[in-house]
Amino acid sequence: DQQVKQNSPSLSVQEGRISILNCDYTNSMFDYFLWYKKYPAEGPTFLISISSIKDKNEDGRFTVFLNKSAKHLSLHIVPSQPGDSAVYFCAASGDYGGSQGNLIFGKGTKLSVKP
Amino acid sequence: NAGVMQNPRHLVRRRGQEARLRCSPMKGHSHVYWYRQLPEEGLKFMVYLQKENIIDESGMPKERFSAEFPKEGPSILRIQQVVRGDSAAYFCASSPQETGELFFGEGSRLTVL
Numbered sequence: 199d200q201q202v203k204q205n206s207p208s209l210s211v212q213e214g215r216i217s218i219l220n221c222d223y224t225n226s227m228f229d230y231f232l233w234y235k236k237y238p239a240e241g242p243t244f245l246i247s248i249s250s251i252k253d254k255n256e257d258g259r260f261t262v263f264l265n266k267s268a269k270h271l272s273l274h275i276v277p278s279q280p281g282d283s284a285v286y287f288c289a290a291s292g293d294y295g296g297s298q299g300n301l302i303f304g305k306g307t308k309l310s311v312k313p
Numbered sequence: 314n315a316g317v318m319q320n321p322r323h324l325v326r327r328r329g330q331e332a333r334l335r336c337s338p339m340k341g342h343s344h345v346y347w348y349r350q351l352p353e354e355g356l357k358f359m360v361y362l363q364k365e366n367i368i369d370e371s372g373m374p375k376e377r378f379s380a381e382f383p384k385e386g387p388s389i390l391r392i393q394q395v396v397r398g399d400s401a402a403y404f405c406a407s408s409p410q411e412t413g414e415l416f417f418g419e420g421s422r423l424t425v426l
Contacts, residue, residue: 202355232414234417239419240419240420242356242404243417244414244416247414287355299346299361299369299415300358300361300371300372301356301415302358303348303355303356304355305353306355
């Protein structure tokens with residue numbers, strides 16, 4: 199049973215345009231959400247996070263939006279650059295009995311930014 | 314400041330052999346986590362350790378898998394009597410405290426023949 203779902207396995211965007219990656223979750227006990235970026239043969243790299251007390255967090259070209267009522271979050275990258283091409287994982291944690299480091303990951307969305 | 318170091322990067326084992334994966338956390342980090350990624354899947358939490366203690370092993374298979382983080386030396390993930398289904402990328406992460414961002418290593422890719 200997937201508690202964190204990334205329904206789009208892949209996304210292709212033109213350089214300079216906006217990339218929007220989506221993530222849905224089912225567990226209302228999740229209260230902290232993270233996005234990780236992963237290049238082939240490398241470990242995931244932390245990108246940005248958001249606490250459930252906020253609905254938006256921005257860091258440079260990256261913005262994460264959280265809609266708690268819809269149990270939905272999205273990562274916006276603008277403008278997209280070819281170097282952003284990677285797999286993006288959405289992850290969640292919360293007070294559901296697991297430890298804080300027990301992140302629940304989605305299956306990832308592969309972003310391709312074309313020059 | 315070196316990142317999370319994992320070795321070996323690639324490990325090939327035959328069915329029934331043992332696999333040992335090592336992880337040295339970032340300097341100053343005392344919290345270590347192991348995750349497994351099967352092909353076409355997201356990362357799945359396995360175990361969370363602090364020095365000499367297992368804090369959360371809710372994601373560890375009940376048999377053949379064990380983990381330790383001794384007072385001195387790296388954390389070790391040990392898989393006994395490996396089977397083909399154990400073939401995966403095993404990622405270690407560390408953090409300076411329990412909450413917050415995890416820093417991941419580059420992973421150890423286990424192939425069981």
